[in-house]
Amino acid sequence: MPTGTQPLPSPLSQHVGLLLSEAISDRGLAQARVADEAGISPSQLSRALTGKKVFTLDQLDAVCDVIGVDLIEVIAAADAATKARPRRKSGELIHGQFGVSGSPEDMRAVAKKKSRDPGGDEGEF
Numbered sequence: 001m002p003t004g005t006q007p008l009p010s011p012l013s014q015h016v017g018l019l020l021s022e023a024i025s026d027r028g029l030a031q032a033r034v035a036d037e038a039g040i041s042p043s044q045l046s047r048a049l050t051g052k053k054v055f056t057l058d059q060l061d062a063v064c065d066v067i068g069v070d071l072i073e074v075i076a077a078a079d080a081a082t083k084a085r086p087r088r089k090s091g092e093l094i095h096g097q098f099g100v101s102g103s104p105e106d107m108r109a110v111a112k113k114k115s116r117d118p119g120g121d122e123g124e125f
Contacts, residue, residue, distance in 0.1 A: 014051030015078035016060065021049040023067050023074075038062035 009017075024034055035045040040059050047053035055063070064071040 009051050009054050011082045012078055013048075013054045015081050016055065016074060017049045017051045019074050019078055020063060020067065020069070023069050024049075027067060029067060034063060034066050037066040 024031060031045055031049070032042045035042040038045070038059065039062055044053065044059070045063065048055045048059070060074075061071050064074060
C-alpha cells in the first residue's frame, strides 16, 4: 500500500472497536494503560476504538491480550452484529433517498429519454 494511504474502517472494524471500547470501560481500565501494555500509542488505540482507524491483526491481538478478551470471540461477535444489519449490494439503487424517487419504471423512462445536449463541447464550459 502506498505511503500515506489508510484503509477506511469497515462496519466490521468499527464494531470491533466498539466491543473493545466497551470491554475496556467495563473492566475500569484506562485507555492509556491498555495502549502502553499493547505497545501502541494512545492516539492509535483511541482512533481504532472509535472506528476512525483499522487495527492491524497484531495490534488487535495485543489489545485483546491486555484487556483479557478472546480475539476470536471479539471478531465473531462483531461479524454477527454486522451481518444482522441489512446490507445492500454494491451499486444498488436506493429509491426515495438522495433525491431519487419514483418507481423503477419511471427511472427507466427517464434513463431512456434523449438528451438535449448537442455535444461537441469537448468538456469546455
